Amino acid sequence: MAKPTIHQVASRAKVSTTTVSRTINTPALVDAETAERVWAAIEELEYYPSEPARSLVSGRSRLLGLIVSDITNPFFPEVIKGFEDVAVGQGFDLLIGSTDYDPQKMAGCVRRMVERRVDGVAIMTSEMDNHLIDQLARRKVPMVFLDVATPREGIANIAVNYESGIDEAIDHLVALGHRRIGFVSGPPHLKSAQIRRLAFLRSLSRYGIHEDNRLVVEGDHKVEGGLAAIARLLQLGVRPTAVLASNDLTAIGMMRGIQAAGLSVPGDMSVIGFDDIWLAQFTDPPLTTVRLSRTELGERAFHALVPEPAAAHGGTQQDLMVETKLVIRETTRPI
Amino acid sequence: MAKPTIHQVASRAKVSTTTVSRTINTPALVDAETAERVWAAIEELEYYPSEPARSLVSGRSRLLGLIVSDITNPFFPEVIKGFEDVAVGQGFDLLIGSTDYDPQKMAGCVRRMVERRVDGVAIMTSEMDNHLIDQLARRKVPMVFLDVATPREGIANIAVNYESGIDEAIDHLVALGHRRIGFVSGPPHLKSAQIRRLAFLRSLSRYGIHEDNRLVVEGDHKVEGGLAAIARLLQLGVRPTAVLASNDLTAIGMMRGIQAAGLSVPGDMSVIGFDDIWLAQFTDPPLTTVRLSRTELGERAFHALVPEPAAAHGGTQQDLMVETKLVIRETTRPI
């Protein structure tokens, strides 16, 4: 039998299709002895229920969309992993979509998600315009964003507590004697990058160190930007003794720039990254950085989409915050 | 209208549902003027056809499964990207499954794929047992494997031409004057790792350099294995002047070990990796390595699953080979 249907199972077990359906979906409603017969039939025939059919009639697809900009960006795989692990654990499947930072592809992703009738979408990319959000909202597709610019009614937003980790980083640096601390930001249009910059400034002010805008230079969250930024910092009259980067890629670019200039990390300059991507532990020397757990991000995103059956409390705020934490490796040293 | 159906579109455009279906699927069969009316209705209502419904009736889901062992492994994201790009280009969606090297999870993946009635599965992981393959084969689900151990009738296998790149690497090393060349292999149970080792040996023999089994040591395709392996190589009476690694992670471990021993790469020892993962360009110094294009791998996998509509020739052999190529960076130097 190539593709047995519920009918074949039913007739083999000498019950109705309804009963077969019930043994699978609501076992409590069927007699133990009958259930046994049904399961036997299911296994003998190697029956697998047709998801398209059940989706059609039940209205739920048990399918969750996950939209990222570029799966090749080392930030995302772990997010996906965290999300997938808990999703399949709960019986959901994962539909992946990449936007490649292209609004057109993004629209395509949304269309595909809607056509598949996904039960929810996690949108981990920023190039999402309002028109597309409306499209999903009108269809009442649950949505969750990552650090979105403007929170909206009925749309979950998972927020990152950048402050905690950055405070730790600054505490660490100050404890090592650093006072002239630089910062290389991310692209200005990225909300999360701005939050990081602000958190840095605020954290510094706790020690009465006021903003010196020559020490804050713009990067692009890529290696190239880090290289360019550190070059500007190095040609300053009075150089910073330590620099924080808005993400690890930037920090890596910075390290290369510093070393290319014949200086040493952390001998001549301490460096702290952000994210703790997998690569961070393999730089030379291993990068001190602020860890943002991407698997946790993924898990939270899932839970924002499908509410816990247990707790009916609208834990919509508290639970959607993920913490950051300093990981000390070898790119920081006393002044 | 929250979720318009084909019926709403039909009545608004004053045609039958059949005609609506045709304007979407086979535009050639419907009058231009009618089509226009239908499209207008579709857009006004924001109608998106229900994939579950069309899958059910058409028997094809336009869904492709992609099973990897661990999306966090830097090898996979690019494979996925290559696969996804061409798949969505052809109107397919992507269902991701991770096995975490766990046979049980693997079985779960297969079950989910079958239930979703995927139109094909690309299996990029080795822990696939025959029972599961049979399960898919019985259902006539097209399958493609990556470098599988034993090719099977009716199952596509995409093969990597390791030889070409490894030959290039050896040529390069020999041209630089190296003769004592070591090799750190992958785990012994991995077929592809064994092929790499054999290719290395064969390549060496082209220069009349016969196998010296003290120079071939076992790794595990991880950083740790590279570290352990290089330690053994370093304590040899006569050290190799160059070492090839079975993958980049191993090479990175080796570099760390060499540098930790107070030696320099490539000053004291040349190192060549394999794969050219994204990280390779960021090591210090940047790693010379043999590139295996993972995006190409993904693309080939797709084409093995859904045959080109244009060419009906069974291009099942030739097209499923992907080449490798030496990328010279800065970890090799004349002896």
Next chain:
DNA sequence: AATCGAAATGGTAACGTTTTCATGAATGTT
């Protein structure tokens, strides 16, 4: 003894498409 409720099951109508098959209308062919 009559009634009720719960437990176990079945019949059948959805669900939203595509796929036959059928029907006219128009065009071309002899």
Next chain:
DNA sequence: AACATTCATGAAAACGTTACCATTTCGATT
């Protein structure tokens, strides 16, 4: 002028489930 052919459309039957409404049986309650 009669007859194929093609073109454009529609009606209705699938597709494989689950949801809803009965029905039957049986022990418990009054």
